Amino acid sequence: MGQIQSSGSASASWEHFSHDADIGLVGIGPTKAEAFRQAGIALTAVVTDPVSVQAVTAVPIVCRAPSDELLLVEWLDALVYEMAVRSMLFGAFSVDIADGELRATAWGEQVDLERHEPAVEVKGATLTALQVSPTPGGGWRVQCVVDV
């Protein structure tokens, strides 16, 4: 695994890491919710440059899971689902997590082939390299591999 591509401030950022056929996502933030938010941006970056996506439409997302790690999988899968059925890409997110429930809004727009040049569909999040853990500095780091 190696850091391939990343973006964000010192305290909040996302990265991709190598996986033979698929792609690993990392979200880092001062809070768990921020790390999940960053993972959402990392997911979009698998498909296109997140900066190229305009915040035209807001899509509410709610998901629950019995553990933080499965909640990350649920969150990414929910975004994959909304991207697929709405033919949308998302560039901005707000995320709140409390009592095993994630409430979020994803802002984005319809896929524009010219502008977004979408590279690949994401099929879903896997349980590979799946982690949600506090960092020594008091922040959070979340990661998993998505199937493309």
Added chain:
Amino acid sequence: MDPSSLIRKSENEWWITPVGGMRVPGVIYASERLVREMDEKVREQVSNVATLPGIQRASYAMPDAHWGYGFPIGGVAAFDPQEGGIVSAGGVGFDISCGVRTLHTGLTLDEVSSVKGRLATSLARSVPAGVGSHGRIHLDDAELDAMLRGGAQWAVKRAFGVAADLDVTEEHGCMPDARPEWVSSRARRRQQDEMGTLGSGNHYLEVQRVAEIYDTTTATAFGLRTDEVLVSIHCGSRGLGHQIGTEFLKEMAIAEGSFGIAIPDRELACAPVESELGRRYLGAMRAGINCALANRQIITHLVRQAFADELPAARLTLLYDVSHNTCKLEEHRLDRAPKPVFVHRKGATRALGPGHPDLPPAFSETGQPVLVGGTMGTASYVLVGTKDSERLSFSSSCHGAGRAMSRHEALRRWKGRQIVDELASRGIIVRSPSSRGVAEEAPGAYKDVGAVVEAADHVGLSRKVARLEPLICVKG
């Protein structure tokens, strides 16, 4: 992978001795070079699969094996329900029943060359591909149910093909025991507008020429002649299959503790075949297989329309349709007697040998065509199933080249335009809505498919019949 960590049984066969919780050995079929190119994770994943309850004989990796999730891609494993055998969503993969179908065109290279550009444009226009693309067919819930039960047979009834297509499609085009009622509303929603779409990533529609024949007798039986033009379609069950895969992976991960199965890694999440969850997954997964068969049948119809517009003399008849992401109940000879086992093939092609009772009559004497996809710049292969593959790998063989580097590394090395121009200079036309997608799928990002096929041929998983070279490649 370090070959010294394996026991070499023959030139292309390597064993992992059972240790710890492994119930059976691991067996990797590959040349030394291919083993060295494999990620160390392949060894770990082959070993982990060997710990699962009810596994029979060995946990296998095909020559194109690479790091997957849970099971390696290129992994094969069979489980006996009578011995607590399991079924695993990760052992099938998210793209349920992804596979390849290859069609004859009845045309030679000379007859196609002059209209290649127009044909490429027409195919790209006819077959929706890439992120956000929708098919022209919208299925309501009742029609979705019929499709999930009927597969390619449903598609043929709806005039997306002819009955003869079904004679040379696995399961005669319809996977039995599919249970659409166990397919979630979200999976259904994802598929409503995705029928007849190619998808993205390594999926493709290619026009190819038969560049070389290795086995004249079998090639003749398959109707393959040098310089004949073929069409190959590589895709799967689209959003419906992805959604079934992701939902059951999570459900199996959550339920895993309740089955008392000790797994070395959560990503091996599974359920006993003889459990409510196991049965429910199998019913939904079989509906996913039917979705893939129907999807490839509809794409076939769209390809036929495009050819009819540009090359009216073309007669597109199906050579074969074979999936490489499935779990199927099959009879295999273990010890002395044949017994039913659930064979997971994740990125592995079924390769039934001559005389196998499940073969279509057209291939009962030869064995089935094994369709192995390459990259848009290299070659694809037609192989044939062998009698030996039953003993070697539960009648399985390789499925493609297998990635040699990550998408990011490919993107760092190549630009889409550069790949398209380079291939154009070699007479290969690429049509794709995404330049970045083309770069990520650069031929150089894949292993040498020739080496993969050589290893499969040498060890007897399947035998080479013909090499196909691309003329046109439509990618998502």
